[in-house]
Amino acid sequence: MPDTHTAHALELEIPYTVGHRADTGLYNGKLGIWLFLASEVMLFGALFSSLILLRTSAPLWPRGWEELNVPLATVNTMVLIISSVTVVLAWANLRLGNFARGRLFIAATLVCGLAFMVIKGFEYAHKFELHHYPSTNNFFATYFLLTGLHGLHVVGGMVVFLYFLTFGSRMWHRDRDRFTNRIEIVGLYWHFVDLVWIFLFPTLYLL
Amino acid sequence: MTEQPQNRDLPQGAQADAARAGLLRDEGGHHLPWIRRYVFSTDHKWIGIQYGFTALLFLLLGFSLMLMMRLQLGWPGRAFALLKMVLGEGRAPGGVLLPETYNQLGAMHGTIMVFLGIVPLAVGAFGNYLVPLQIGAPDMAFPKLNMASYWFYFAGGMIMLASFAAPGGAAASGWTSYAPLSVIATQGQTWWLVGMLFLITSSLLGSINFLVTIIQLRAPGMNFMRMPFFVWAQFVTSFLLLLAFPPLEAGAIMQFMDRVWHTSFFIPGPLVITGEVVNFGGGGNALLWQHLFWFLGHPEVYVLILPAMGIVSEVIANNTRKPLWGYRWLVGSAVFLGFMSFVVWAHHMFLTGMGTMISSFFQTTTMIISIPSVIILTVLFVSLWGGSIRFTTPMLFALAFLPMFGLGGLTGLPLGLATADLHLHDTYYVIGHFHYIVAPGTIFALFAGIYYWFPKITGRKLNDVLGRIHFFGSFIFINGIFFPMFIQGLAGVSRRLYDGGIQYAHAKVVAERTNPFMSISAWCLLAVQLPFIINFFWNAIAAARGRKNVGDNPWDATTLEWAATTSPPLAHGNFTVIPVVQRGPYEYSSPECTDTDFLPQHANTAGNPPAGGGMLPTHAVARSES
Numbered sequence: 136m137p138d139t140h141t142a143h144a145l146e147l148e149i150p151y152t153v154g155h156r157a158d159t160g161l162y163n164g165k166l167g168i169w170l171f172l173a174s175e176v177m178l179f180g181a182l183f184s185s186l187i188l189l190r191t192s193a194p195l196w197p198r199g200w201e202e203l204n205v206p207l208a209t210v211n212t213m214v215l216i217i218s219s220v221t222v223v224l225a226w227a228n229l230r231l232g233n234f235a236r237g238r239l240f241i242a243a244t245l246v247c248g249l250a251f252m253v254i255k256g257f258e259y260a261h262k263f264e265l266h267h268y269p270s271t272n273n274f275f276a277t278y279f280l281l282t283g284l285h286g287l288h289v290v291g292g293m294v295v296f297l298y299f300l301t302f303g304s305r306m307w308h309r310d311r312d313r314f315t316n317r318i319e320i321v322g323l324y325w326h327f328v329d330l331v332w333i334f335l336f337p338t339l340y341l342l
Numbered sequence: 343m344t345e346q347p348q349n350r351d352l353p354q355g356a357q358a359d360a361a362r363a364g365l366l367r368d369e370g371g372h373h374l375p376w377i378r379r380y381v382f383s384t385d386h387k388w389i390g391i392q393y394g395f396t397a398l399l400f401l402l403l404g405f406s407l408m409l410m411m412r413l414q415l416g417w418p419g420r421a422f423a424l425l426k427m428v429l430g431e432g433r434a435p436g437g438v439l440l441p442e443t444y445n446q447l448g449a450m451h452g453t454i455m456v457f458l459g460i461v462p463l464a465v466g467a468f469g470n471y472l473v474p475l476q477i478g479a480p481d482m483a484f485p486k487l488n489m490a491s492y493w494f495y496f497a498g499g500m501i502m503l504a505s506f507a508a509p510g511g512a513a514a515s516g517w518t519s520y521a522p523l524s525v526i527a528t529q530g531q532t533w534w535l536v537g538m539l540f541l542i543t544s545s546l547l548g549s550i551n552f553l554v555t556i557i558q559l560r561a562p563g564m565n566f567m568r569m570p571f572f573v574w575a576q577f578v579t580s581f582l583l584l585l586a587f588p589p590l591e592a593g594a595i596m597q598f599m600d601r602v603w604h605t606s607f608f609i610p611g612p613l614v615i616t617g618e619v620v621n622f623g624g625g626g627n628a629l630l631w632q633h634l635f636w637f638l639g640h641p642e643v644y645v646l647i648l649p650a651m652g653i654v655s656e657v658i659a660n661n662t663r664k665p666l667w668g669y670r671w672l673v674g675s676a677v678f679l680g681f682m683s684f685v686v687w688a689h690h691m692f693l694t695g696m697g698t699m700i701s702s703f704f705q706t707t708t709m710i711i712s713i714p715s716v717i718i719l720t721v722l723f724v725s726l727w728g729g730s731i732r733f734t735t736p737m738l739f740a741l742a743f744l745p746m747f748g749l750g751g752l753t754g755l756p757l758g759l760a761t762a763d764l765h766l767h768d769t770y771y772v773i774g775h776f777h778y779i780v781a782p783g784t785i786f787a788l789f790a791g792i793y794y795w796f797p798k799i800t801g802r803k804l805n806d807v808l809g810r811i812h813f814f815g816s817f818i819f820i821n822g823i824f825f826p827m828f829i830q831g832l833a834g835v836s837r838r839l840y841d842g843g844i845q846y847a848h849a850k851v852v853a854e855r856t857n858p859f860m861s862i863s864a865w866c867l868l869a870v871q872l873p874f875i876i877n878f879f880w881n882a883i884a885a886a887r888g889r890k891n892v893g894d895n896p897w898d899a900t901t902l903e904w905a906a907t908t909s910p911p912l913a914h915g916n917f918t919v920i921p922v923v924q925r926g927p928y929e930y931s932s933p934e935c936t937d938t939d940f941l942p943q944h945a946n947t948a949g950n951p952p953a954g955g956g957m958l959p960t961h962a963v964a965r966s967e968s
Contacts, residue, residue, distance in 0.1 A: 138349055148915075151558050152451050163483045163558050170550045174584050181589035183635070185596065185607070185630055269603045273625045276605035280596065 153313045168311040168320045172327050177247065179331055182284070183338065186277045197274050199340040202267070204258055210294045213253050215329045218247030229315040234307055239298055241318065248293040255286055281335055288328045295321045382493075384485035385914060388469030389492050391798075396461035400499060401785075402871075404454035407447045409864055413437040416843035416861025433511070443842045445514035448838065449503070452635040457541050457641065457650030458499045460784055464649035468791055469552060469576045469743065471799065475903035477572050478561025478944075480915045480921065481556040489861065498540030505533035516838070519638070521608030521631040523601045526615055535598045542591045560900070562943075564921030567673070568943065568965035570668065570845065570927040572903045574650030574673050578680040579645050586684070587643035592872070593634030600626075607631075629694055630682055636687035641777075644683045645779050647747070650674060650787035651718055652738045657790050658722055661737035661901050662729025663939055665928040668721040675714035675721075682711040692760045692856035693767045695879025701760040708758035715751055719744065734897075736807035742817050743783055751779030754826065768838075771831020774824050782820045786816070789816075796878075797892045799910050808873040815870025822863030826856040885910075898940050901927050905942030 157163045190196050199205075225240035238254070262268075269279040299318065306314040383389060410429070414420050418757050421437035424843025427435075458861040467748070470488065474481055482488045513519065524531050560569070569577075576805040586670065596607040598847040605623070608631045611624035659666045672931045688704040689694065723742055729735065753775040756762040766772060789812075797803045833852040843849030895904045901912070906921040923946035929941035 149479075149483060149485070149559070151483075158559055159557060161558070163554050166557060167484060167487075167550050167554045170584060171546070174546055174550075174588050177585050178588035178592055181592035181634060185592065185634070186629055189607070190627070192627060204578050267684060269599060269605045270623055271621050273606060276599065276607060276623075280599060280605075284595070 138299050153310070153316060162316060164320050165323075168279050168323050172323065174330075175327060178336075179284075182281055183334070184326050185280065186338065187278060189273050193273065195324045198271050198342055199338075201229055202274065203278065203340050204261065207254055207258055208336055211251050212332065214251050214254070215332050218251075219326055219329045221247065222318075222325050226315065226318045226322050227320055229307075229311075232311070235320070236303065237299065241296055245293055245296040245300065248289050248296065251289055252286065252293075255282065278339055281339060285328065285331055285335060288331070292328055293323065295324075343669070346405065361424050362476065365600045373626050382489055384489050385476050386470050386474050386485065386488060387799075387913075387916075388913060389488050390469075390494050390668070392468050393466030393495070393934065394468075395469060396499065396821050397459055398497060399468055400454050401459035401463065404459050405868065407451040407454070409868060410439065411444060411447050411451070411814050412864045415842040416858040418844060442511065442514060442839045445838075446506070446512045447512045448532075449516050449519075450506070453502060453513070455780070456517065456646070457538070458495075459647055460644075460780060460788070461545070462495055463783065463788055464646070464653075465552075465576065465579055466492070466548060466789075467573075468649060468653065469579075469794070470548075472711065472903055473552060473555060473576050474571055475575050475798075475907065475911060475916055476901055477556060477559060477564050477919050478902050478906065478917065479555060479559035480917065480920070482551050483558055484551050487547045487551050490549065490611065491544045494540050494544035494547065498537045498544060501533055501537035505530045505537065508533050509948075518598065518635055519631075520635075521597060521600070521626075521628045522610075523614060524597060524631075525608060526613065526620070532598065532601055532856065533592045538594050541590065542587045542594070545583045545587055550799075552580040556580075561923055563944075564902075567670070568926050570652075570921055571669065571672055571676075574651035574676055575648040575655075581680055582641040582683060586638045586645075590638035593631055596634075597746055599633065623904050627698060629691070629916075632694065634689045634690070637684075639690065640687040640710060641683045643776075643779070644679055646784050648679070650743065650747075650784040651676070651722075652812045653787045653791040653794070654722060654743050656901070657736045657740040657794050658725055659742070659928040659930065660794075661732045661734055661899050662726055663732070663928070663930045664725070664729045665930060665932075666721065667727070668717075669926070670722045671717055671775045672728050675717040679714040679718075680708060682714070686711050689758050689760075689763075691829050692763045698760075705758060705760050708744040709755075710899075712751070712755060712758070718747045719748055734793075735804065735806055735813060736790040736794035738810070738813045739786045739793065741774050742788065742813070743786045746778055746782035746786060750780075750783050753778065765834075766831060768836055769831035770827040770837055773837050774827030774831060774900040777824045777827070781824065782817070787869040788851070789813075792878075794897070795903075797896045798903060798909050798911070800882060801890035802881045802885045803892050803896060804877050804881055807902060808877040811871055812874040812877070816867060817861045817869040817872075819870060823867065825862050830856055846899065854929060898938065900929055900942050902943055904945050 150156070151161075151163050153162055155165075159166065170260045173289070201342070219242045221243040225237050225244060228234075228240060229237035267275050299314075299321070303317070304314070376718075380388070383392075384680055410425060413420075413425060415688075419438060422434075423437055425434040425439055426437035429439070429443060433440055439447075470482070473479075474572075475570050492494070496518075509529070510530055512528065512530040513524075513534035515524035515527050515531060519531065519534065527826060555885060556569075561729040596605070597606045606623040609622040609626045610628060610630050611622060612619055614619050614620075614903050646855070653664060655672065675887045681852075686704060686707045688700060689708045692701050726741075753771070757766055757772060773925060793804055793809055830849070830852055834847060835849040835853055839845075839849075843853035891907075894907070894909045896909075897904065899905060902921055902923070907917050912918065923943050924946060926942065927943055929943070931939045934947050935941055936947075
């Protein structure tokens with residue numbers, strides 16, 4: 136193991152910010168995001184468990200498709216799946232050194248996120264028109280809680296993509312590998328946000 | 343950031359890091375403006391000190407809240423000019439504490455002590471300062487996240503403090519915030535929830551940082567089984583924080599929605615509150631909150647105790663001058679404890695009627711989790727055997743930790759058995775039990791840590807005479823507070839009683855005989871903290887003026903933070919040369935030792951030239967005598 140360590144010139148610097156450590160095969164940021172996602176699994180796991188508990192103990196619980204708009208949600212599912220593909224393409228192009236195409240795919244991912252939120256906005260607006268609020272009943276309470284929290288995660292991802300399209304993109308010219316790593320990290324997060332939706336969609340809309 | 347040259351042709355890995363080293367130094371050097379060095383610092387050592395100061399202040403504050411409650415408990419209904427002065431006419435008319443105020447003080451005492459005092463001190467302060475030094479890392483893996491973690495904690499603490507000024511006062515539904523009481527409580531509860539969200543964010547950022555640091559930044563040769571036990575304790579603790587807090591976060595968001603948007607996650611149906619029917623949509627489940635709370639709450643107990651065990655292990659190994667007996671058992675037990683702590687939470691809920699099957703399951707897991715705790719305590723006790731014990735001030739606190747934690751742990755067994763818990767639940771017995779674990783247990787260990795590592799942080803040893811007054815006084819009076827709680831609890835005195843129980847025939851006699859004594863003990867405990875406060879600030883100020891009075895390794899310790907760097911450590915980067923670790927952490931009195939009785943982790947044995955940051959033992963002797 137000692138020989139994997141770097142030369143004396145950099146011993147004051149934090150190692151493995153970009154390059155991977157031999158025995159773990161990871162750079163710091165990647166391990167960090169995986170650990171963060173583990174905590175996110177616990178967060179959404181707790182919410183899903185709460186939903187199951189509330190639903191199983193309720194005498195009456197509407198079927199998802201009776202109250203919610205399944206076609207819109209299906210479109211949204213597609214939008215998110217496409218965005219998962221574009222974010223991988225962004226990372227792959229950056230790995231190949233193609234900054235222009237990488238940026239294009241980051242922008243595409245951002246547009247997908249925006250489309251998702253706009254569609255979600257129409258859905259919410261329709262619910263409010265029908266006077267369906269979180270306080271209406273626990274079905275809508277869990278619906279707004281879970282989709283709302285997921286929506287916040289989407290917005291969080293969009294903010295990060297926007298940053299890498301604008302101010303954050305300067306890093307490419309300075310430190311290409313590090314910039315590519317950052318896109319990989321936000322990509323992992325984005326996949327997780329998609330995955331949450333893949334669980335939310337059937338649980339809320341189809342069951 | 344300054345303009346940096348292009349280095350687009352560098353390959354991934356070490357060389358890219360090397361190129362960056364020179365660049366980022368500009369940020370980390372001494373040319374930083376004052377605010378970046380002392381307020382928004384990214385240096386793990388300074389963040390550790392920030393955490394330490396803030397947490398100690400919160401500990402004192404949490405203790406003060408309890409001192410006011412103890413006045414009411416010891417002498418119910420009596421007027422105290424002090425209460426009127428501190429709390430004002432609105433909260434203590436004529437100097438008599440109002441019941442509502444008593445509830446606020448109780449809820450906030452628990453919240454402040456656990457979330458703002460002990461955990462930030464044990465993890466935020468000790469962990470931050472020591473983990474990178476003990477594993478031979480230049481800093482934490484994510485210095486900016488580390489800074490953010492502190493400031494989220496600070497903001498959360500300020501929100502909690504500000505909640506005292508909210509209409510109706512601070513949160514008053516206990517530190518557990520059980521629904522539906524907490525849902526119908528005054529506005530302070532909303533502040534509590536928002537404050538908790540900040541604290542949860544802080545601990546998530548912190549725990550990710552610790553885990554990545556320990557996994558990625560260990561110095562060459564520092565494999566997992568060569569890590570000091572303190573680092574192992576922080577490692578397991580970070581996993582607990584990472585995975586146990588999110589369910590409470592979910593619960594806090596749901597309770598927030600119940601309170602602000604009138605959902606009914608935790609409300610089963612319409613409630614009658616002081617004679618009036620309050621309509622909720624209903625259909626919720628009050629037990630759900632308890633499950634979400636205790637899913638955090640129980641691992642949190644191990645978050646409180648594991649770093650303490652880590653500190654005690656370091657102090658005991660150093661002061662017995664022999665290796666810890668059963669290091670592998672210690673590590674294995676800590677890891678097992680971490681896993682098991684996720685499946686015992688509902689033993690806090692035996693009385694809720696969740697069903698005998700579930701009770702039996704959690705009773706079984708609770709009995710199982712006592713095994714690793716007993717192993718850890720046994721390892722530490724056996725480690726004393728045959729050692730040439732140095733009764734230094736940190737060692738006194740560490741030695742006191744052992745029986746005190748033992749008493750706290752053993753009194754927990756009856757609570758883990760559902761049948762016995764029916765009688766003891768929600769009595770002062772429970773309060774006595776967990777306070778023995780966190781007060782003369784964890785807090786004593788934290789004091790041991792402060793006395794032990796103070797020379798590391800400042801270059802000065804704390805005064806031993808004042809330290810002994812602090813120790814013996816604290817040891818006597820803390821038992822004076824908590825031991826009578828067992829007697830009260832067994833007699834059936836409920837906790838959370840505004841008058842300490844005198845309104846109940848069965849509790850009156852025991853409460854009247856013990857409560858004044860306990861309250862006097864509590865105030866005496868405050869008095870014996872004064873020598874510590876004087877000692878601490880006197881030496882901290884002297885150190886700030888550059889007056890050192892000890893060498894780099896005053897305790898003749900083996901671990902890297904003492905043996906491989908200066909006291910105090912270098913401002914940035916910690917080590918002049920990253921040490922190469924040669925052996926385990928506790929090589930005291932080894933036959934390989936020649937001139938000294940200890941072998942630093944990175945030192946080559948005599949005869950071989952030092953490699954890496956290697957320092958010969960003889961060198962260390964010269965330093966310790968200077």
